[in-house]
Amino acid sequence: MKFRSAAVIAVAAGVLVATAACSSGSGAGSGSGASGSSSTPAASKAASAKTWTADELPPLLQTAAKQVGVTGTVLDNAQVQSKISSAGGANGISSLLSQSGITISPASCKQIITDNLSTTPPAGTVNSMLTYGSNAVFVTTEAGKSLPASLTTDAQKKQEQALSECGSMKLSLTESGQTISIPLTIKKVDVSTDADQTYAYQETVTLPAAAGGTSTAIEIVSAISGNLVITSEAASGSTATASAVSPAAIINAVIAASKK
Numbered sequence: 001m002k003f004r005s006a007a008v009i010a011v012a013a014g015v016l017v018a019t020a021a022c023s024s025g026s027g028a029g030s031g032s033g034a035s036g037s038s039s040t041p042a043a044s045k046a047a048s049a050k051t052w053t054a055d056e057l058p059p060l061l062q063t064a065a066k067q068v069g070v071t072g073t074v075l076d077n078a079q080v081q082s083k084i085s086s087a088g089g090a091n092g093i094s095s096l097l098s099q100s101g102i103t104i105s106p107a108s109c110k111q112i113i114t115d116n117l118s119t120t121p122p123a124g125t126v127n128s129m130l131t132y133g134s135n136a137v138f139v140t141t142e143a144g145k146s147l148p149a150s151l152t153t154d155a156q157k158k159q160e161q162a163l164s165e166c167g168s169m170k171l172s173l174t175e176s177g178q179t180i181s182i183p184l185t186i187k188k189v190d191v192s193t194d195a196d197q198t199y200a201y202q203e204t205v206t207l208p209a210a211a212g213g214t215s216t217a218i219e220i221v222s223a224i225s226g227n228l229v230i231t232s233e234a235a236s237g238s239t240a241t242a243s244a245v246s247p248a249a250i251i252n253a254v255i256a257a258s259k260k
Contacts, residue, residue, distance in 0.1 A: 049146070049227050050226060050258075051143075052143065052227060053126070055076075057139045060228075061074045061128055061137060061254065064253035064254040065132070067257070070130075070245055071132060072133075073130070077128060079129075081127075101174035104170070106165070109165060109166040112162055112165065122142050125141070125143075134234075134235040136233045137230070159201075168184075169186075185203070186202070186203050188201050191219075191221050193223045194225070194252045194255045194256075199221070199223070200220065200222070203218045204217045205218075218235045219236075219247055220232070223251045223255070225258065228254070230251045232251050233247070234246070
């Protein structure tokens with residue numbers, strides 16, 4: 001029999017997203033691994049940098065999209081929160097992962113996932129999001145304030161733990177008496193941007209033939225520039241067509257827009 005590949009992908013993607021600590025402030029949204037970083041700590045620059053309001057974020061993405069030549073949809077903070085809510089947010093992923101017949105190994109990763117899903121962003125966290133094709137870009141800040149540690153250093157520590165303990169996982173699903181095992185990997189990748197600090201990783205989901213036999217890679221780059229966290233996700237593989245615009249390019253465009 002064939003497993004429902006769409007459902008399997010959803011569960012697998014949920015595991016990967018939940019394993020990485022959230023940087024988008026959207027509750028188990030985009031995370032960031034740890035790759036190269038600049039020599040100047042982002043926190044020190046954020047203290048003297050411009051602060052942002054929710055209304056100022058969408059224009060940054062609109063300008064960036066125009067600069068790199070992509071056509072997409074820009075959502076403001078209220079629309080982002082509505083989208084997250086309709087998808088179930090962290091609770092939606094928790095629901096997927098708590099279904100009967102789903103197990104994760106190593107077992108320690110399940111606790112990391114649980115902890116990350118239970119983490120809530122600061123009350124003043126606001127987002128804007130650009131979607132184009134199978135890609136998404138988040139811009140996050142705490143309205144009118146410098147970035148809190150929960151969106152910078154604390155998140156980075158969680159990401160390092162996740163990469164250390166859960167860089168290679170296995171998701172097992174049982175359906176109608178059949179069980180399949182899906183390898184999930186998260187690894188650091190080297191990406192440079194114009195931000196104060198840049199963190200990047202690649203997630204890979206490879207499904208066995210019983211679940212469709214597809215392979216999908218998601219590159220996630222998260223950058224801290226002043227009081228903005230900019231996170232870009234780009235999917236490619238059997239189920240997604242890679243964009244000609246790299247995550248680093250769209251992040252640099254957002255940074256350029258923020259300095260105008």
